[in-house]
Amino acid sequence: MPPPRRKVLATAEETMFPPDELAPGQEVARVIKATGNNIYSVQFPSKKTALVELPAKFRSTIWMKRGSFVVVDTNALDTRDNKLEGEIVNIVRDEKAWRKAYFWPKEFVKQPVVGSDDEDDSKTGKMPSSDESDA
Structure with a gap:
């Protein structure tokens, strides 16, 4: 049975905006x-990987x-003895708003889209010749 609509909406709204600050022990991953x-x-920003649990x-x-x-x-899971190293407490949905927060890790910079030579040729309508592709 699906959860009531009001709970779904409350959870969705909770994840839309970043908190003012992260609590001790919380990290963006x-x-x-x-x-x-x-x-x-x-x-994590330190390139360390971990298994985490998604709460109900x-x-x-x-x-x-x-x-x-x-x-x-x-x-969150310090008391349990297993392979899990943490629990997801929030999901970033509006990434643009979250990136403006002071606690956003510098290691998670947005990667620019790099165009290739083929894209440039398609803009001009020119087809690459076989001589250009062999070089």
């Missing part, structure tokens, strides 16, 4: 991949894809 039942592999309030409510960003609380 990039999602690398989903590894199993609500367990995700994330990469986000399950079947907010979808994450590879390369998206989350806030991980590394102190």
Whole structure:
């Protein structure tokens, strides 16, 4: 049975805007991949990877894809003895607003899109000749 609509909307709105500051033990991380039942592999700005858990309030409510960003609380699961190193406490949805926050890691800069020579030729309508492609 799906969660009530008001809970879904409240959770979605909670993730839209960045908090004023992150609590001690919380870090922004990039999602690398989903590894199993609500367990995700994330990469911290220090290039360290970790397994983290998605709490029940986000399950079947907010979808994450590879390369998206989350806030991980590394102190949340200290009492449990397992491979998990943290819990996702927030999901970055409006990345543009989050990037303006002072706590956004400098290591997660937005990568510019680099054009190739083929794109330049397509703008002029010129087809690359076989002599140019061999060189």
